[in-house]
Amino acid sequence: MNIIIVDDLSPITLTYKAILLREGYEVEAFTKPLEALSYMQQNPDQFDLVLADLYMEEMNGIDIMLAAQNINPNVKTLCITGGGAYDQDTSLMQTARSVADTLAFKPIHSGQLVGMVSNLLKTTQRPAANTQTA
Template sequence: MIRILLAEDDQAMRTYLSRALQNAGYDVTAVDRGTEAIPLLERESFDLLLSDIVMPEMDGIELAQRCSEIAPKTKVMFITGFAGVTLRASREAPQARVLSKPFHLRDLVLEVQRVFNFAEHARV
């Protein structure tokens, strides 16, 4: 089963996204900030880091950079509601996908599926 680490500071959004991904068959661990995600990345294995970009203490871009050091095989996807932040994410983490809010849960699930379908096809 694909394991996702979700970092989202908004509690309602975190619950909403976790449920949608779990209903789609993913194993989701959710945290409310990047600094809480780091120890999990150090001791557990995740297939995907799904992170909001704008969060307190450590933003999603810094979290993604730390993730690439700690767990280089973990794929990264960002979610954000800020267009300017999307441009920064594309520049500083070009391998990561960015999904802009608002989005439909179906779009989120499809993007996650694309990340792993692309990876499977790349190995063939």
């Protein structure tokens, strides 16, 4: 299964990527949301889950998840937020809850991350390769 991580904080993307690589996932990590969006557009069938931070300067996680869902309707989405004052914006949090398959709050421990990703991807099945017999 292929995962895209989008968080504007490099230490977070590197940590999440290392955790998920250890679990056997294929992972692409981006600190610039527009680069992630470009990657998704160029590889529409090459990702099963998008993990996005809610608050980023270039583009918020809601917009990233909506774009991912438009590019790949079967994609699962996990939105992560750091809490704090931003999370008091109830309309934004309601939107995040309605767009994301799962909403989680930092800090997230490795076991929690792996569990959430595993649960989301249990329902994701890639189509079988088109094989023809002669």
